[in-house]
Amino acid sequence: MVKTRARDGFLLMIAMVMMFLAGCGNGNNNISANNVDVGPVEIEFWYALGGKLGENVEALISEFNAAQDGVIVKGVVQGNYEETQQKLQAAIASKNVPAAVLTQNNDWARKGYFTALDDYIAADTAFNKDDFIPAFLQQGVVDGKQFFLPLYGTTQVLYYRKDMLEKAGLTEDVFNTWETLADASAKLTVKKGDTTEVIGWMPMWGRENMMDAVLSRGGRILSEDGKTVMIDSTEWIETWEQFRKWIHEEKNMGIHSSGQGWEYWYKTINDVMQGRAAGYTGSSGDQGDLDFNIVAAHTQPGWASHAPAPIAQALMAGIPTLASDEQKQAAYEWITFFSNSKNTAKWSINTGYIAVRSSALEDPDYKAFSEQNPQIKVPLIQAQSASSAFIDPTGGKIDDALKIAADKVQIENVSAADALREAQEKAQEELDKVTGAK
Known part of the structure; x- marks a missing residue:
């Protein structure tokens, strides 16, 4: 009885070895140790x-x-x-x-x-x-x-009406700098008495367009060490103040800032497509909503003193x-x-x-x-x-401060210096909480 058990155990061991060798010899990577196909x-x-x-x-x-x-x-x-x-x-x-x-x-x-x-x-x-x-x-x-x-x-690019540019005797060179774009916007604006029939250019409502223009002037959002909010620097104040003047004083640029959801965005597009504006700054994703028999696209400009650097x-x-x-x-x-x-x-x-x-x-x-x-x-x-793209280390508090400041400049006609300095103080306070600064 003992010899029979020993013999059976020996045969079982041989069978297990043979099964193991058969498994090792199979080149299919999807075969597991127990010879089951695990698939993709x-x-x-x-x-x-x-x-x-x-x-x-x-x-x-x-x-x-x-x-x-x-x-x-x-x-x-x-x-x-x-x-x-x-x-x-x-x-x-x-x-x-x-x-x-x-x-x-x-x-x-x-x-x-x-x-x-x-x-x-x-x-x-x-x-x-x-x-x-x-x-x-x-x-x-x-x-x-x-x-x-x-x-x-x-990224956000320029879209302009080809017919209006040609009628004004202008070429695409006007989009090389913000200075030349502003000059062209004045020439493209059509007024009848106190009524503006055609606005020369439409920045999109919000902080993004003006942030792009700041970066294209050499401005920064944070210092290199990430501890100081720099949105009240000269580059920021001068750039946002220029937009305020174009919109509220010179009145050759305008924005839509009302409605639900993306309504303001499509109002801007409609103004250009229906001839009430000569051009606007909008998303690369707008191209499906535009008729390029009427409009053309151009990269964003820099400034006379700095190459363009808008956010992508x-x-x-x-x-x-x-x-x-x-x-x-x-x-x-x-x-x-x-x-x-x-x-x-x-x-x-x-x-x-x-x-x-x-x-x-x-x-x-x-x-x-x-x-x-x-x-x-x-x-x-x-x-x-x-x-x-700027990744806000405060979880959105710096972005929120910039949104409020942009509304003050674009809608309420508050000076850029006042709006941005107030925003900087709020943003710095939030950043200090993250960095542990006092």
Whole structure:
């Protein structure tokens, strides 16, 4: 009886060894230790894009899934970026996170919620850092590490009526500096008695246009060490005061500042398209709402003393820290697929947003499209020398102070010096809370 048990045990051991060797000899990476096919890695990609933008995302997901068999991406649509952030917070708390998230906010990297991508990039021989638009790639850097990669970008450019410029005997050279644009705006303004029939130029309501103009004059929002708010510097005061004069004293520029939601934005566009304004400063994403038989696009100007440096903002993708190692690698493959040269060019063609790589300008489809639609190149050209988007270290308190100051200058006709100095005091107080300064 003992010999029989020993023999049976020996045979069982041989069988187990043979099964192990058979498993080792199988070259299929999807075979696990117990000889079960685990299949491709499935990941979720959260994004807050609807309508045609959402359709374009799903088309790219389908293309990626069909192009390889190691990863399956499932797109999960969120209502907006704020909702994405709220749901991600809940997902982190429950330790059930998506593998990739589209976001505007890189601040969560400092909280440890996202994984640094530097090791993935270092191992990726196809990654070409120099091909990314610097302002977009830099936005994904937090404390010296690359936490996010840009998927697409946006910036604000000039749109003007070609017929009105020609009638006034002007050329595109008037858009080279803010000084020459202001002179042209005066010539393009048409008044009949006390009534302005055509306004020369329309900055968009809010702080963004005037912030772009400040950066294009060499101004800064924060000091290099990040401890001092600099929005009451000479560059800020002189620039915002000039806009106040153009709007309220010279009255050859104007803004819409009323209505619900984006109503003011579309009123501005309508004024230009219907001949009540000669041009305006608006988003690269406006191109789908404009008739380029009537209007043309141009990069934002600098000043006579400084080259242009308006903000270009990236929409970025990051990988949550709590995702598994397999999911993180799969997410990295998906993100770099979305942002490769061919796909970023395709995204720009289909949506009007900015490609994140310089090489998109040389993509055959992009080149062919841009020959028929030259306006699409303007935001991409501008983005290559643009400033990175400002990430508010106070969680929005500096931005809030600037919003209030912009309304005072643009709507209430308060001097820029008074509005900005008050804003600086409030913003500095909030920044001191973050930095620990007294």
